Amino acid sequence: MADQTRATISAASAPSCAAPLIPNLPDDISLQILARVPRFRHPFLSLVSKSWRSTVNSPELFRTRSLLRISHFSLYLNLRHDSSFYWYAEQNPQNSKSTVVSLPSIPHHHPVGSSILTLGPKIYVIGGSINDIPSSNVWIYDCRFQKWGIGPKMKVAREFPAAAEWNGKIYVLGGCNVDNWTRSINWAEVFDPKTGVWAPIPSADSIELRHKWMHASAIIKGRFYAMADRGGVVYNLDSGEWGNVPKRLDMGWRGRAAVVEDVLYCYDYLGKIRGYDVEEDKWRDLRGVEKGLPKFLCSSTMVNLSGRLCVVWEGKGNGNRKEVDVMCAEIEVKKDSDGGLSGSILRVGVILVVPKGVSISQCLAVEF
Amino acid sequence: MAAETGTPTTLTLKSNDDELFSVAESAAILSVTIRNMVEDGCAGGVIPLDNVDGKTLASVITYMNGISAIPADEEKKKSYRDKFLSDKDFETLADMVLAANYLNMSCLMDAVSAKIAQVMEKKSVGWVRRKFGIENDYTPEEEAAVKEEHKWTFEGVETDDDN
Numbered sequence: 001m002a003d004q005t006r007a008t009i010s011a012a013s014a015p016s017c018a019a020p021l022i023p024n025l026p027d028d029i030s031l032q033i034l035a036r037v038p039r040f041r042h043p044f045l046s047l048v049s050k051s052w053r054s055t056v057n058s059p060e061l062f063r064t065r066s067l068l069r070i071s072h073f074s075l076y077l078n079l080r081h082d083s084s085f086y087w088y089a090e091q092n093p094q095n096s097k098s099t100v101v102s103l104p105s106i107p108h109h110h111p112v113g114s115s116i117l118t119l120g121p122k123i124y125v126i127g128g129s130i131n132d133i134p135s136s137n138v139w140i141y142d143c144r145f146q147k148w149g150i151g152p153k154m155k156v157a158r159e160f161p162a163a164a165e166w167n168g169k170i171y172v173l174g175g176c177n178v179d180n181w182t183r184s185i186n187w188a189e190v191f192d193p194k195t196g197v198w199a200p201i202p203s204a205d206s207i208e209l210r211h212k213w214m215h216a217s218a219i220i221k222g223r224f225y226a227m228a229d230r231g232g233v234v235y236n237l238d239s240g241e242w243g244n245v246p247k248r249l250d251m252g253w254r255g256r257a258a259v260v261e262d263v264l265y266c267y268d269y270l271g272k273i274r275g276y277d278v279e280e281d282k283w284r285d286l287r288g289v290e291k292g293l294p295k296f297l298c299s300s301t302m303v304n305l306s307g308r309l310c311v312v313w314e315g316k317g318n319g320n321r322k323e324v325d326v327m328c329a330e331i332e333v334k335k336d337s338d339g340g341l342s343g344s345i346l347r348v349g350v351i352l353v354v355p356k357g358v359s360i361s362q363c364l365a366v367e368f
Numbered sequence: 369m370a371a372e373t374g375t376p377t378t379l380t381l382k383s384n385d386d387e388l389f390s391v392a393e394s395a396a397i398l399s400v401t402i403r404n405m406v407e408d409g410c411a412g413g414v415i416p417l418d419n420v421d422g423k424t425l426a427s428v429i430t431y432m433n434g435i436s437a438i439p440a441d442e443e444k445k446k447s448y449r450d451k452f453l454s455d456k457d458f459e460t461l462a463d464m465v466l467a468a469n470y471l472n473m474s475c476l477m478d479a480v481s482a483k484i485a486q487v488m489e490k491k492s493v494g495w496v497r498r499k500f501g502i503e504n505d506y507t508p509e510e511e512a513a514v515k516e517e518h519k520w521t522f523e524g525v526e527t528d529d530d531n
Binding site: 023 | 419420462464465468469477478481482484485486488489492493500501502503504505506511517518520
């Protein structure tokens, strides 16, 4: 339905592109102006006229925004109910009524145990299994146009791989059996979106964890940390060397973590947000946030949202047993002079109410 | 040029409504258009600026003088620009963006575009159409369809069209 409407409008607007966007202004200046309007206002710009609408949706506008370095980060949520996954996005920080909107789902079965990450305006859903069969598929959601598409397949099928973005490329490892030559040489792969090609990353047979599922991953200071149920592996993205994860990091890392200013934060499930400093090999409690947050953050997950620590968890649902509140806190974190970590809460509140049984799978920061 | 004689060189600029303005060459060459004329040796007499009216040119010259008096300190320059644009109404800004484009002054161009975007951000669709003189070429059905596509965005947002 929506697609039909879209087609009708764009077909009708095609011949009228001769009219300037703004009377008396060259279109390149108008583009400069429109590009500087915050993204959440773009739908309003679309309503002004047909030529404004096609400009707002054009690659030129996004290119201009990137060049001007004014693109910004928004929070996206992946929620799970049984084996179904749902996507939501926080749209407009100024909108008092509805902050979070529902997005389309992957047009086929949403894989379970995929690794999900963002690269600029796109969300990548990598591997995972469908009906217990691991997949090599990569689904890509373009947040600008709200459309799912399928990307180039990995060389091997994976479930519960570790994946992360570094310098515009996607690194994926693990989550596959290494029982044949192809899988063994492709245990770790790198994807370059510019060429659309997956290439193997050399890894040694001696890495003990090659047969394991990966449960968490992060990049800290150019090193890709991938964690199995016990132990983990580190890949140096500059030198290509492999190593072991420090024992303290392994012992303290729980659930999904976020890296803000080279410190890895996670929730210890006992009521504390803690940060790990790689150089010092030390965990520290995040101070100054106890009063502003509930005692326990149920099913918490976190992400770096424009340099701030954004924590999302399940709240009590206002006494209503049929519903769950999805809560969110945005925290500014800093290193104190004594080496400790402290945070100040910039906002905290309910961003979405969902039926009981729905759980938070992941939160992501999308930039465009 | 100025450095050779020891006295600052002054240029005379003429607006398209025949107003004359004197401005120090060191400030005027913030405009790449004027700088090119000076370098080509065509700035001896009066420099005609056919696309800028007197009111706008006066504003631009105030900006040229103000910003060139600030030493190389990006923070201070930025706060000067913010202050300079803070009291300008929408029509003035639209004239200035055109002038900045014609005069090829990228710093002013950037600042004015950002300011216009900032003003537009808080306004309704109707306001934007009126101010820019844009004709609504949607049929009511098409407009409803575009609204429907981004339904959530149009709920609960307030605009301040009065100022």
